[in-house]
Amino acid sequence: MAKRYQKMLLAVDFHEDNAEVIAAARELRELYGAELHLVHVNEPLGMAYAADGVSWGDQVYALEASIRKESEKKMNELKAELGLTDDQCHLLEGRPSSQIHELAEQSRFDLIVLGTHGQHGLQLLLGSTANSVLHGASCDVLAIRLRD
Amino acid sequence: MAKRYQKMLLAVDFHEDNAEVIAAARELRELYGAELHLVHVNEPLGMAYAADGVSWGDQVYALEASIRKESEKKMNELKAELGLTDDQCHLLEGRPSSQIHELAEQSRFDLIVLGTHGQHGLQLLLGSTANSVLHGASCDVLAIRLRD
Numbered sequence: 001m002a003k004r005y006q007k008m009l010l011a012v013d014f015h016e017d018n019a020e021v022i023a024a025a026r027e028l029r030e031l032y033g034a035e036l037h038l039v040h041v042n043e044p045l046g047m048a049y050a051a052d053g054v055s056w057g058d059q060v061y062a063l064e065a066s067i068r069k070e071s072e073k074k075m076n077e078l079k080a081e082l083g084l085t086d087d088q089c090h091l092l093e094g095r096p097s098s099q100i101h102e103l104a105e106q107s108r109f110d111l112i113v114l115g116t117h118g119q120h121g122l123q124l125l126l127g128s129t130a131n132s133v134l135h136g137a138s139c140d141v142l143a144i145r146l147r148d
Numbered sequence: 149m150a151k152r153y154q155k156m157l158l159a160v161d162f163h164e165d166n167a168e169v170i171a172a173a174r175e176l177r178e179l180y181g182a183e184l185h186l187v188h189v190n191e192p193l194g195m196a197y198a199a200d201g202v203s204w205g206d207q208v209y210a211l212e213a214s215i216r217k218e219s220e221k222k223m224n225e226l227k228a229e230l231g232l233t234d235d236q237c238h239l240l241e242g243r244p245s246s247q248i249h250e251l252a253e254q255s256r257f258d259l260i261v262l263g264t265h266g267q268h269g270l271q272l273l274l275g276s277t278a279n280s281v282l283h284g285a286s287c288d289v290l291a292i293r294l295r296d
Binding site: 027032116143 | 151152171172175179180264276278279282283285286287288289290291292293
């Protein structure tokens with residue numbers, strides 16, 4: 001019988017240390033003989049600033065461009081480390097959980113792997129990206145607990 | 149190198165069809181060579197009724213006793229199906245997410261496996277048990293997407 005997971009989506013956050021999530025996904029890929037893809041989602045700064053009524057400036061655009069460039073660099077490094085093709089790497093912009101849901105559904109992934117922190121303070125009220133991804137995902141979700 | 153998962157906790161809800169979650173946990177147990185435990189949590193009816201100010205009666209106690217008995221029966225069936233020992237079966241009472249967190253932490257599980265539905269209506273606001281378990285778990289959590 002075919003194993004449950006054939007196509008896995010590893011969602012990384014380049015602002016975090018992803019070593020543990022990557023190791024877990026590598027092991028799963030090996031054990032299941034699955035195809036592995038990689039996704040990182042940059043949240044436009046506009047989403048954060050627009051709500052505060054802050055006026056737009058060149059500085060924000062420059063910062064976004066620099067974040068985009070840095071993400072491409074990190075994506076390329078991880079692509080090489082994991083031996084992936086360009087088609088297996090997805091660098092997206094938008095709300096992380098929505099973008100991940102959309103990609104997982106359109107490309108028929110059967111597992112999303114991502115990291116999650118222990119929640120405290122404000123995070124406890126707002127919930128984590130992992131919770132938002134789980135809430136409404138069309139496939140299974142494996143949340144890897146990161147040590148704080 | 150030792151595999152990531154050595155001790156897995158399969159959380160079942162006897163009010164649901166657990167076939168898919170059980171199949172997923174079996175496969176993981178085999179691939180990882182891990183020890184598998186089983187947990188089901190009965191939520192005391194008192195928790196639901198107390199908030200409404202409904203007075204207690206024999207009927208509620210009788211219903212609770214019948215639910216407890218039915219859970220024991222189902223737990224025994226699943227224990228046999230999965231070839232588990234008594235020590236590997238945990239029938240608890242309380243708030244499901246809290247009980248699962250406590251058990252996972254005390255007995256040092258490294259993965260919790262449980263089912264989750266697509267959320268809609270009220271569930272979308274309240275969140276699922278899977279979300280509550282993920283939120284604050286001390287180990288990894290795999291949520292198996294159940295078809296509605």
